[in-house]
Ligand SMILES: NC(=O)c1ccc[n+]([C@@H]2O[C@H](COP(=O)([O-])OP(=O)(O)OC[C@H]3O[C@@H](n4cnc5c(N)ncnc54)[C@H](O)[C@@H]3O)[C@@H](O)[C@H]2O)c1
């Protein structure tokens with residue numbers, strides 16, 4: 001699959017099931033120096049697959065805490081020590097944490113060196129490795145510091161998923177369901193039918209689903225790299241979801257929060273726009289099938305959730321906007337935009353109604 005970025009005049013490919021050995025062999029011929037950045041969980045499982053005498057393996061601790069300036073600086077110092085120059089390559093081998101951090105590092109090290117993503121988690125395969133967003137967290141919030149930076153290549157192999165814990169599969173399922181709701185009714189129908197244990201489906205089916213999701217994200221980011229309008233459809237479920245993540249001080253996982261977020265945002269679409277009750281019920285059902293509606297809040301939390309949503313960087317001038325479907329598989333433009341403003345009162349009402357429903 002080819003990704004074209006017309007704003008930056010860049011082009012790169014997403015390659016499926018490419019042999020790592022072949023890729024390493026070709027890269028060691030091409031580059032002066034190569035570093036592969038991974039976390040200790042991933043390293044423990046795949047150390048044999050990534051072993052190569054010409055590649056420097058840099059291992060960091062797993063988890064969101066590693067998406068920090070401190071860890072980035074440590075890696076930069078290591079690369080400087082190893083005399084990495086502009087003819088070097090940096091490979092991100094891991095989940096979204098590794099991808100975001102390594103992408104940011106590659107984009108700023110000597111003002112930019114070549115980057116390749118090899119995503120190993122479901123979230124990284126269908127979401128974070130595509131689209132060029134890189135970044136780290138700081139004490140004021142998540143993903144506040146970063147760049148838009150494209151890799152030279154993304155290598156996708158669903159075999160890596162076999163060792164991924166169930167909880168992490170669930171995080172990726174939330175984004176996969178989101179793709180179905182915002183852009184692909186057939187994908188949604190497929191997700192209604194298949195085995196709820198994603199990895200128990202046959203390999204062909206799994207790969208087909210992954211490719212569909214990747215294609216949707218690529219199509220969206222090709223048209224709107226910097227998120228001026230269309231790209232906001234990828235935020236379906238995320239406005240409420242981010243509010244819930246903040247309410248729980250990020251102790252609950254992203255996918256679990258956007259699961260509930262998608263349910264509540266669908267209820268907003270049903271109450272105040274044209275989304276049908278039949279479609280709303282199907283969304284609740286599919287979220288339950290993949291155990292994505294377990295994050296819940298109390299009535300007394302509602303003012304806090306609203307406040308957190310307003311603080312979100314995506315909500316300009318304290319007005320809360322959403323990207324909401326008109327039916328499963330589509331988000332239509334309203335007033336020439338893919339986002340629509342919903343008043344605080346309506347959001348509050350919906351958050352209350354959702355609690356009464358469950
Ligand atoms: N840049 C973007 O557009 C974008 C989009 C979505 C998410 N993100 C970011 O991605 C991060 C979340 O990504 P994630 O869910 O992959 O988290 P993660 O990188 O923390 O990975 C989840 C866990 O799975 C482990 N793991 C990864 N691959 C494995 C494998 N094959 N087998 C066994 N264990 C494995 C990791 O060590 C980690 O413990 C967040 O920081 C989020 O902000 C970025």
Ligand SMILES: [Zn+2]
Pocket residue numbers: 175238254258
């Ligand atoms: Zn997300």
